[in-house]
Amino acid sequence: MAVAPMKRLLVAAHRSEREELLHELQRLGVVEIQELDPKDLEEGARVVKETPGDELLSLEDKLGEVRYVLDFLDRHFPPPRTLIEQFAGSKVPIDEEELEKIGEFDYGEIYQECRRLDEALTELNNKKSRLQTSMEQVEPWLKLDISLDAPVETDWVRVLIGSIALRGEVEAASELKEAVPESCWVEVDRDRDRVRLVIIIPRDEAEKVQEILARYDYTPAVLPRYGGTAQEFYEGCQEEIARLDEEGAKVIEAIKELVEYRFQLRALYDYLGLSRDRLLAATNLVRTEKACLLEGWVKEEDVDEVVDRLEGRLESAAVQVRDPEPDEETPVALDNGPLSRPFEVLMQLYSLPTRFQLDPTGLVAFFFGLFFAMAMTDAGYGIMLAAICFILLRKVHMSPLGERTFQLLFLGGLATIVAGVLSGGWWGDNIITIKPLWFSPSAQPLTFLLLSFGLGIVHLYVGMALGFYENVRKGDILAGIYDQVLWMVLVGSLILWVAAGEAYPGLVNIAKWAAIISSVGIILTGGREHKNILVRLAGGIYSLYNVSGYLSDILSYSRLLGLGMATGIIANVINIVAMMVFQLPVIGPIGAVLILVGGHLFNLFISVVGSYVHCSRLQYVEFFGKFYEGGGRAFAPFAPETKYVYLEE
Amino acid sequence: MGLGLVLGLLGAGLAVFLAGTGSAIGVGLTGQAASGAVSEDPDMFAKSLILQIIPGTQGIYGFLIGFLTIQRLGFLGGGLASISVETGLSLLMACLPVGIVGLTSAIAQGKVTATGISLVAKRPEELAKAMIFAVMVEFYAILAFLVSFLMLQGVTI
Structure with a gap:
């Protein structure tokens, strides 16, 4: 029942071993790295902040690409998750060697393939929705049994294809007959509130007819140019959609084949994430031309292990440990017996x-x-x-x-x-x-x-x-x-x-x-x-x-x-x-x-x-x-943070 | 069947009806918020469920008091009890705390859990805090349930 005592850790190493150093700390997962400011150090002139630069950018790009592939696969084939997994999370164990191997995994082809399939699907869907729009326009006119590209105007006559409101039907017909006796009125179809018509009129009476029809809510039909009847066009669309669906199914099939790479991709995502975290952690360090310096907090009980590991595995590491200053705030970790x-x-x-x-x-x-x-x-x-x-x-x-x-x-x-x-x-x-x-x-x-x-x-x-x-x-x-x-x-x-x-x-x-x-x-x-x-x-x-x-x-x-x-x-x-x-x-x-x-x-x-x-x-x-005040900042050691896999010791 | 019995039944009905209505509203409010959160992130389902269930407890308290009242009236076997008007009224009174407080607290709690859902949607690690806010309201439903139960025990048939 106590707050675990903390020690301040200082590590200096050759710059070539920076990545090793951070990797080792990440593996240990017991050191909280503190950000260092060159200004706070004495020889400020020669010391600058460590900057990972392009390496970080390229890693972020790769992470984005793998993320895209995983999201794409999840969208089409959602991974099954039980209620318990939703609540407690589910990660797969993996040992470090295997993860390193997956780090070499070349996802480039899969990425390109996903891009291609994604575009193909979008293209298919666009085509399909265009067809569906045309089908909706043609649907009311399925009984119109003339070719849709038949001429609507000759030297002498004009053909009007459109619908008027049902309730004005009788009046409109008689008014038209009276005003333009030569006009011909053919009903194509009707439903609850519209009558769909073909009206043939002398061309020079067109204006008069339009005027009359306008009073009865006349709407001209929007029909595609097509060398066949509306019914034929409609069926053609249906066939085309069926063909598109078939193509779509093939694309889905192709996506399904990629699902088998999901585990590698997930592990790769975590692998890249871990590398990115190391580069981000590096921004807390300062460096000279040849050396880099790291400071952080570590629990007293872990000090020996950290020192042994760093000095044992790194050639150039020099480690120093000191107590916190009397009034220095340290991050807080609790240290209790197994029952509490x-x-x-x-x-x-x-x-x-x-x-x-x-x-x-x-x-x-x-x-x-x-x-x-x-x-x-x-x-x-x-x-x-x-x-x-x-x-x-x-x-x-x-x-x-x-x-x-x-x-x-x-x-x-x-x-x-x-x-x-x-x-x-x-x-x-x-x-x-x-x-x-x-x-x-x-x-x-x-x-x-x-x-x-x-x-x-x-x-x-x-x-x-x-x-x-x-x-x-x-x-x-x-x-x-x-x-x-x-x-x-x-x-x-x-x-x-x-x-x-x-x-x-x-x-x-x-x-x-x-x-x-x-x-x-x-x-x-x-x-x-x-x-x-x-x-x-x-x-x-x-x-x-x-x-x-x-x-x-x-x-x-x-x-x-x-x-x-x-x-x-x-x-x-x-x-x-x-x-x-x-x-x-x-x-x-x-x-x-x-x-x-x-x-x-x-x-x-x-x-x-x-x-x-x-x-x-x-x-x-x-x-x-x-009695309690609280306000301690939780100890947050630099440790492997992953989404899909966890490292086995 | 005497008037006393009818009054007892009225009490059982009110306990179930009022508290149940409150819980239905509270659970419903939370469910709406939960659907929104789950549409953004399907993994919110399990956490939303926990928050959604909290305003449901008032309905259970009401049901329990109603059930125990019906049992004491003898509707669940053992022959109907013959009770006086005073006893029937006492049973009715015993049912009121859980009914009325159940109604109001479940609605209030439903509002808290509905906003709790959006809290958890933004910060999934804060589920416990969202639950504690909701439980602040729960306390009063528990008190009412307790008083109803003690009153019910006190009425001799």
């Missing part, structure tokens, strides 16, 4: 301590486990949770955060089993009835509530004690007395006052006086940052109002009762429903089993989510509120 290590996740999610604060992970681990178990209170669910986490940890390669989280849940599951044995919960308490070792929350909810409050008060007191300790460590023992001890006395005496009741009048008396004295103390000291006496007293009275804050902190622990009972009640209801289904003929037993399995898994899921988050809140708000 998974709970570092909770600290990471909130804020890490700086190296000048104490690391509360161990206490957080204890209380989180305790409260988590109380919020679940069911041995059956504890067994399921621990088993599921155990299997996942064994089978799936996860990110460090995911791994810690599941380890945490595994320990939470074990604690839940204990709580379940004490409270007699085995997937509810109405199918498997095992007598509780202690008491059953559903039979004695009030006892459970008081237990929650009691443990909550212990939790808060530990928080206040830590606050006192921090103040003492800073040398401000008075602040510790004013801000923590007085409050501990006040809150404690108030609780005693209520709890002792009329049964112990002597205790009540003591509690009353302790409460009054500590209140006066708080009124006198609570506003001590103000100079003016009156303002100071007002501030003190105001700070006494914080009693309500402590009250709501304590009441907040009632959520443990709510969560714990909800788990049990839901489990019981699932059992009751399953029993009811069991009595149905034929499907009964199967249905009952399905309901039991599905129901309890679902209940486990929501109970775990609820317990995890509520217990986090009890740490972050109620506990940390009493």
Whole structure:
């Protein structure tokens, strides 16, 4: 339970070995490289920043190309991913030698092929959508059985092809007949609101006809030039589309053949990414003409390994290690025993301590486990949770955060089993009835509530004690007395006052006086940052109002009762429903089993989510509120970061 | 069937109906946001599901209280209980906290989880924080559920 001590590392090497140096550090993954500024060094004139230049650009280009190929393949053949993989990620193990080999993989041809196929597909799709547009235009005119390139105008007549609104049909026809008796009106087709027509008129009457038709919403047909009927054109288009689809299928087939390279391409992507990361890391270094210099942080426990490896594998490396300056901020890594290590996740999610604060992970681990178990209170669910986490940890390669989280849940599951044995919960308490070792929350909810409050008060007191300790460590023992001890006395005496009741009048008396004295103390000291006496007293009275804050902190622990009972009640209801289904003929037993399995898994899921988050809140708000500042910057060592594969030792 | 029994049924119905409505709205709001996020990144599915389920708990609390009430009224076997109007009214009262708080808190929580989805879409590593915001609202639903349950236990039939 501590913040891991850090050391400052200085490495100087010949420039020709820069890449080796960074590669070795990347492999080790335990050194955080700090950016160096030539101006900060003494011989500023001869020292400049390391710049990777063109090499980096060409790597970025290659990465872009491989990314493009992978995206292209994924678009057409999405890789299958299970729910667990979506959540925990899935990486394939690979050893370094193999990865180096894949680094030589020539993806150029595949890239060109993908480009070509991509363009072919785009071209096919464009053609297809053009055809579809023409088909849509022709579709209303399928019954027009003249050649589409038939002349629409001769010396004497003009042929109008178009549609008018259905409701003006009769009027339009009669008006046209009256105005231009020679006109010929042929109906081609009609639908709900349009009549499609061919109208043949004398050419010199065209203007008059247009005028009449315009009143009836005449729209000329848009037809392609084509040496055949509309029907023939339409069928031609259909055939063409079928042909395009066939061609498209061939292209897809060709893409499918490339899918077999997916693994190499993914590994290559990571290989290039790792090389790029080394070049980017190099920008933190400074160099002279022949040498380069690197500085960084490393955990004390890793110092020996780093020094050995660098001096052993590099010919020119000179390594120096120093302690941080007394007030120098270092990046923070936590260092805890195996049982509390998974709970570092909770600290990471909130804020890490700086190296000048104490690391509360161990206490957080204890209380989180305790409260988590109380919020679940069911041995059956504890067994399921621990088993599921155990299997996942064994089978799936996860990110460090995911791994810690599941380890945490595994320990939470074990604690839940204990709580379940004490409270007699085995997937509810109405199918498997095992007598509780202690008491059953559903039979004695009030006892459970008081237990929650009691443990909550212990939790808060530990928080206040830590606050006192921090103040003492800073040398401000008075602040510790004013801000923590007085409050501990006040809150404690108030609780005693209520709890002792009329049964112990002597205790009540003591509690009353302790409460009054500590209140006066708080009124006198609570506003001590103000100079003016009156303002100071007002501030003190105001700070006494914080009693309500402590009250709501304590009441907040009632959520443990709510969560714990909800788990049990839901489990019981699932059992009751399953029993009811069991009595149905034929499907009964199967249905009952399905309901039991599905129901309890679902209940486990929501109970775990609820317990995890509520217990986090009890740490972050109620506990940390009493003493914790945080604000440490997380130690971020230069390590291999990959998307698809991970390096096996 | 006496009036007391009808009042008890009304309570069970209200618990399920109010809390269920709230959860339906909350889960629905979150689902809409989740669809948007998943359309951008299909890997958001599993994480969205966790956030979406959170406003669903109020409906479960309401269902539980409703179920236990029906059970105590004897509808699930063992013959109908004969209860007075006062007892029926007490059962109705016991059902109200989980129903009403379930309704309001599930909607409020649905809004929090819906915005939580966009938080996680932008920063997938911040799922835990999005969940903690949602659970701040959950606390009040738990309190209401607890009070409903204790009231229900207290009514003797």
